Amino acid sequence: MAQETRFDLVIIGSGPGGYVAAVRAAQLGMKTAVVEKSSRLGGVCLNVGCIPSKALLDASEYYHLAKERFAEYGIKTGKVGLDLATMLARKDKVVEDLTENVRKLMEGNHIEVIHGLATLTAPGTVDVDTGKKKKLTLSAGNILLATGSEPLEVKGLTFDGEYIVSSTEALSFDSVPGRLGIVGGGYIGLELGSVWNRLGSMVTVIEMLPKIAANLDGQVGRTLDRILKRQGMQFKLDTRVVEATVSGKAVKAVLATGDKTETMTFDRLLVSVGRRPLTRGLGLEALAVETDERTGQIVVDQEYRTSVKGIYAIGDLVPGPMLAHKASAEGTAAVECMAGRAGEVNYDTIPAVVYTWPEVASVGLTEEQVREREIPYCVGSFPFSGAGRARCMGETDGFVKLISHGKTDRILGVHIIGPRAADMIAECVLALEFGASSEDISRTIHGHPTFSEALQEAAMHVRQCSIYAS
Missing domain, CATH: 3.50.50.60 (FAD/NAD(P)-binding domain)
Structure with a gap:
């Protein structure tokens, strides 16, 4: 028994x-x-x-x-x-x-x-x-x-644990892949791509959608795309991997973009299309x-x-x-x-973070979602290039974007791409939890010089719109 x-x-x-x-x-x-x-x-x-x-x-x-x-x-x-x-x-x-x-x-x-x-x-x-x-x-x-x-496994891209791998194996490569292919341009693929790109890999991200990190606010996503390209990562968008086969110590992947196909060879292929x-x-x-x-x-x-x-x-x-x-x-x-x-x-107040560099963090609605719901809104933004602390650190890429209701000024969403975004988003989550307005943020004293001042400045920018909102 x-x-x-x-x-x-x-x-x-x-x-x-x-x-x-x-x-x-x-x-x-x-x-x-x-x-x-x-x-x-x-x-x-x-x-x-x-x-x-x-x-x-x-x-x-x-x-x-x-x-x-x-x-x-x-x-x-x-x-x-x-x-x-x-x-x-x-x-x-x-x-x-x-x-x-x-x-x-x-x-x-x-x-x-x-x-x-x-x-x-x-x-x-x-x-x-x-x-x-x-x-x-x-x-x-x-x-x-x-x-x-x-x-998730994809048909034609079966994991073998060595050459065609999941995120688990991509955390423990015994050497830096000369050429790393990543199937999927979501958070996990971009983060692991960043790791191996910094260590010397030639990274190619293959995404079937027309943009990477599709859930991000569009403006933030486009900025991330530009920055990662500048760092050396390559992107093949609107492209899917038809099949991949291991040949010797390499992976040959057949890619389809529209009605065109091509074959690319990688030392490792990370399949990161979801869970x-x-x-x-x-x-x-x-x-x-x-x-x-x-x-x-x-x-x-x-x-x-x-x-x-x-x-x-x-x-x-x-x-x-x-x-x-x-x-x-x-x-x-x-x-x-x-x-x-x-x-x-x-x-409605669960934050999301992409740990690339610069980091990306967001909470609430994107500008696209606000438009889709036909909510009157105002947007305020502020670049980190204007923040003293960011200048001191030499980390001036990115910006803070704050979206508020056009009539009530209640904060609807905050999207940050920049240094320490993962930590800055906590203040924004709290603001949404308490139903704060952009004016609440703009009137709250932030330490100087700090990255969070960029959030205060973005909130001040929103107020310029809200004054004239109908």
Whole structure:
């Protein structure tokens, strides 16, 4: 007979959604268990996603600065060399430290951590294959699914883990590819393309749409395109990869643009066209948990309840942007709903960040969305070239763009491309949460000299429009 253990809540998955939900549940007095299939906690984000990619982005940026820009600051370094093995080892150490922090967080909150493959066998029952002869059976008042997502495979571009790869393998190349092809011009492709471009790869991004980072505000997207091209990245837009084959130690890719085709050869081909919910093996079909036939996402209500009583789902498994901070917010909200509290997520104020350099960050509506909805609006912008702090650092690319309602002046969206945009966006998220106006931002004193002054100046520019709005 399998061992049975009773919990108030069993969470499947220990990523940013799962572990945050577990801590909140423990704080609310729930006896909680987390089941994780991998040997380390933290999910995709900590192990093969957000954290290692940012570690490499920062490291590659330092390398680029030392090699290309230190001299203009009066810093003499001599010939700068790359020790890729050390760079990758540092990335791995960052990941190790943070996953260990999550383990200690679970331990400190008295959360049971079980490593193994979890399967739903009945409402309130989870079987866990821990690799031992007997499966472990857990029973719980509620079950929260937080298993995240996995890279999408494309027909004709099957991953082989060495030459045709997903983002996971692209974090650990043993050498800098001379020619790196990237299928997909979204956030992940642009970030990893930036890493290897700085380290010496000739990067070509192949995007089937007419623009990269299609979800960005159009003006911001066009600016990012120009800057990345100036940095050496190449883009083939309105183009799809028909097929790719490995020949020797290279990948030959057949590209189609309209009715024309061409063949390009790469040392590595990164396929980064999106992600899909990771639900395989969970047992959703046996319990008739409703999913969207088109996307594979689990259907949930406003309290993250699935179609089966006592089973909840969050993060990449459910509709909405596949972002770690969105999963964390949903994890907290779902657990609070279980506890009878008013847990909720404001999906209108979820920030998005692209960690290229310069960074891109946004929250709220784009100018295109405002026009589509026929909302009267005003736009204010300010270039970082006019900000003293940006001038001091030599980081003058980009601008802040603020969109407000033409009649009420309420802020509708903020879009930033420039230095430290990822950190600046927090003020904008707070402004949207509180229903602030551009005047509120413009009258708020910002430190000088700082990057955030550009936001204040953009807000002042909006006011020039709002005075005359009808």
